[in-house]
Amino acid sequence: MAETDYKFEGWMGLDKNSANGQMVWQEFEPKTWEETDIDIQITHCGICGSDLHMLRAGWYPTPYPCCVGHEIVGIAVRVGSEATGGIKVGDRVGVGAQADACLQRNGKKCDECAQGKEQYCVDRFVNTYGDFHFNGSKTYGGYALYNRTPSHFVIKIPDGIESSLAAPMLCAGITTYSPLKHHECGPGKKVGVVGLGGLGHFAVLWAKALGADKVVAVSRKKSKEVDALKLGADVYIATDEDPDWVQHHGRSLDLIISTVSSSKMPMGDYLSLLRTDGTLIQVGNPEDGVLSIPAPSLIMRRVKLGGSCIGGPNEIREMLQLAAEKKVTPWVQEVPMKDANQAVLEMAAGKAQYRYVLVN
Structure with missing residues (x-):
């Protein structure tokens, strides 16, 4: 043409x-x-x-x-x-x-x-x-x-994925798949997802597709609980509804993917959900300022804080193949x-x- x-x-x-x-x-x-x-x-x-x-x-x-x-x-x-x-x-x-x-x-x-x-x-x-x-x-x-x-x-x-489903995988999908794969999400891992929006709902889907033992969705309102469980989350935490959510769920996760784009996130509380040597990966990029991290939250549990940016073409192909095989929707x-x-x-x-x- x-x-x-x-x-x-x-x-x-x-x-x-x-x-x-x-x-x-x-x-x-x-x-x-x-x-x-x-x-x-x-x-x-x-x-x-x-x-x-x-x-x-x-x-x-x-x-x-x-x-x-x-x-x-x-x-x-x-x-x-x-x-x-x-x-x-x-x-x-x-x-x-x-x-x-x-x-x-x-x-x-x-x-x-x-x-x-x-x-x-x-x-x-x-x-x-x-x-x-x-x-x-x-x-x-x-x-x-x-x-x-x-x-x-x-x-x-791949032929096995409808175009309307493949489209959001090319950013929201790979943004969450890449850190989960890099940090070895799979059997034996307990994974948390902070924020249940376009990115967060993908993180829940990928964590299940990769075989995580337990997937915990974290959001502010209880209104998203039904959706989170339908997507495959095993546990839902509504931080606005449970004043003791940190105590109830502390030291329970190996890996957290944070998809929220706000500088006002309670990062210390999220980090407290991690077990010793756990990792929190930030993928949401706030335009309203910088993230505030209480140093003791990192030090007292030897936890790691990192970030992740989309994925290269080969990783996107790998992700699409997984989506086709596991019918990720x-x-x-x-x-x-x-x-x-x-x-x-x-x-x-x-x-x-x-x-x-x-x-x-």
Whole structure:
């Protein structure tokens, strides 16, 4: 298919007001074509909390105009002559939150890219939207008709997963799968998940799929308990409802994944849920300040505090394979692409259960 057969159009954030349901549909200039690229006709795109942060310039100044969306699934319609990954025109493919890294530029890879940890590229992590490729072109995301991404970061979607389910796996899914896998979630492990939203509900699903002995979901309100248990959690802790939750559940977990993006989290209390030598991994990224950690909470139990950022292409493939084998089914609500503005408002209001997916 020739490049001129289709236009790149999408929902553009022009300023901070775009987060208030004021994105504008318009044409945009995609990445300058390179023979390592793939063009994707977008069928589905999940709505991620990162989209809201970027639209309102919450983390850093956004390079407007910006088309957000980094949980992209669609059909490959143009494949460059030097594309990698064995993708052919007509294949169903996806793109997550990363669109580029140093890879083999300048003749050699950084250690991280060489080890398949592209998300920690020493040179530069290029975001799927609101960023710039190595050739200087701006990146545009998936609230659109088409997407152009370097083939290294385009993933073939296994047949056993519906597109609407695969889309949120490409960010929310891998953001929670990667730390669980890295910290050896599996038989013999008792795992906690703080926050039951788009990311947290995935963390519960993955922990069960990976065979954890016990999965404990932690949220503020009791209203999410039924959902947590349906997703597979064995225990639910509603911190606002039980004043003694720390005493009741202290020293009971080996690993905690914290998905909450707030600087006001009671980190000392969460750390107290860990056994000696336990680990808390933070994946939520607050824009309202820094996390406050009481030093004794770390010292008195020799616990570890860490973080984690998405996953590289090979880890995404591994995750999708697990999802297909174990029939991992995230909770998604499909929304027509034309209603993206309304969906963003509802996402910001916490109405998603637990992921909105835009459908072209």
